[in-house]
Amino acid sequence: MRKFSGFAVVREAMRAHKGWAEQWNTPEPRKQYDVIIVGAGGHGLATAYYLAKEFGITNVAVLEKGWLGGGNTGRNTTIIRSNYLYDESAGIYNHALKLWEGLSQELNYNVMFSQRGVMMLAHNVHDVQVSKRHVHANRLNGVDNEWLTPQQVKDYCPPINIGKSVRYPIVGAALQRRGGVARHDAVAWGYARAAADMGVHIIQNCEVKGINRGSDGAVTGVETTRGTINAKKVGVVAAGHTSVLMEMAGVQMPLESFPLQALVSEPVKPILPCVVMSSSVHAYISQSDKGELVIGAGTDQYASYSQTGSMHILTDTLEAICEVFPIFSRMKMMRSWGGIVDVTPDRSPILAKTPVSGLFVNCGWGTGGFKATPGSGNVFAHTIAKDEPHKINAGFTLERFRNGRLIDEAAAAAVAH
Amino acid sequence: MLLIHCPYCEEDRPELEFHGAGEAHMERPKNMGDISPEDFEKFFFIRENRKGLVFERWRHLHGCGRFFNAARHSVSDKFICTYKAGEPKPELSDEQIAAVLPPAKGTPANEPIVSKGDAK
């Protein structure tokens, strides 16, 4: 891989930019791999990267039915934070955050990670109690989180409205300064480039139609639209389509797939310095480096694989945004879209071995998967390589729905659920 | 916005009047206290989450208030029919199902567009 650098930009400029190498290639799939990852989203590509980088397992194929990063990875609102409530969650999201902090350097790819702070607003007594509880829990777990007064909220984020006469006045906020945003596409591309450079095969336009098992029930490979591909280890990392894929191996999941919409405004000059989220008013917002306001809220209420949703979700979200930021009331919205989010009953992910030997699953991130991308890929690679979960993902089992060890992050998942 | 036919109000109403209530025909165990953790998990947490024809519950919350069931395609989001609570799962004809399938050409955004020129 030819490294990106300032020097490279100058060099290539001298050669009319004809020397830039392909970031990843388009290999024909082999008949056999050591590991197959199903789903070339951020989590899947990160898994393949860490399998190669940390465990030396390079005979890996990442199979993608569409184009890499074309699912939820390319559709999210890019918020990164680690201020969830429980120890297990603090573990994985903070592990991810620490990886984010060095990611551009590690991948030699600018993922545009900006630690501008994530502020979660409190509008009533309940919000204050829940937020402060989170602040304390986070600090006990070594995760930065602090409580702000309304004036401090205004100082940190000037365009916000802290007037007393609104329906849901701001009575405070929890701020995670290390949180922020990154460029979602860049994360997929960065991991893809680095993984491909180490020999991982990224096979696009290749849809898995079946999961093959031997007479002992263990995984032997997959059937795809481009033929049979064998492997003793298969990791399913396919977000909204997880139920569909796991069904192919006879494994039933505690998941429901819902549409999650998002929208962006016309680009404007920098006005919003941080990420702002509000559970009560029901929306979250940040400003991209292109200048667009990136806005999202909760899922549509019915299970769907359509990647679209109803208009009233968007109008309700924008009403909420204008309540908190009256200054944005005349922005023109430019584009809206949807993804498919797989939601678990306790709003926590599943990164685990399954009852089928050789089959691993990474799913259930619901509306909050992007922030965990590096951490998820990292510990999932460990789980596959060692055939045992890492201690960071040890709690995120499939069994917890039977033995009751749920990790209830409905409050921390906040608006989105 | 979805338009949903309430079988009690006997007309199509906008989605805002309704509340989605998950997978239909989930029979509640009569002996909840005695069943195994596996069976409890099956009732409480495991869902088919099908990509295709689904049978689901809806409640006309801001209307007549009744629960009812619907047959819908979860890719096109088109409804085939709705039926009152307590009625059995309807038999659906091939024509009914064909009418709600997503278009064969013109793909949802992440379906592959296979072209020979892509592979090098």
Place this chain on the structure above:
Amino acid sequence: MANLELPLQSRMFANDGIAIAPIGSLERVSLRADDSAFASIEKVLGLTLPKKPKTSVTKDDRTALWIGPDEWLILGQDNASLMQAFGKLRSQKFSAVDVSHRNCAIQISGENAVMVLNTGCPQDLSLKAFPVGACSRTVYAKAEIILLRTGENEFHLECWRSFSDYVWKFLLDSATSL
């Protein structure tokens, strides 16, 4: 003796093609009834209960609105003595709850009434789909309401007291944005 204060007392709005006014106090009963009780109820109330969805029946100073297959809202003028009427029934399968003070009502009239209502209510309110006498529980913005068409350009809107300020202001906002 306590004075009854209506939630939207002394509010009023009128402009070209639209007038919004609070309706004075009414007697209201939320009725749930099994088929077997219909005949007795209709006898003591002095009117037939509407059996078709989205319809109402008015007789003298009482109106019965179909809300669901076994649910009605009965409206009567202040001295209608609705609860006393129900009190005459014994051993029938029904539930009658006095909600006179739970709800309040607003009249919206004028040629722009439908437009103003449609800013918050997603139903088809054309005369064809929602004729005079039609009624429905539905939503208006974020509030649940019961809407009854009392004339070609006239509606009676019922909402819970605690939502009345919100509903009024939303109506006003729509009316002034015409």
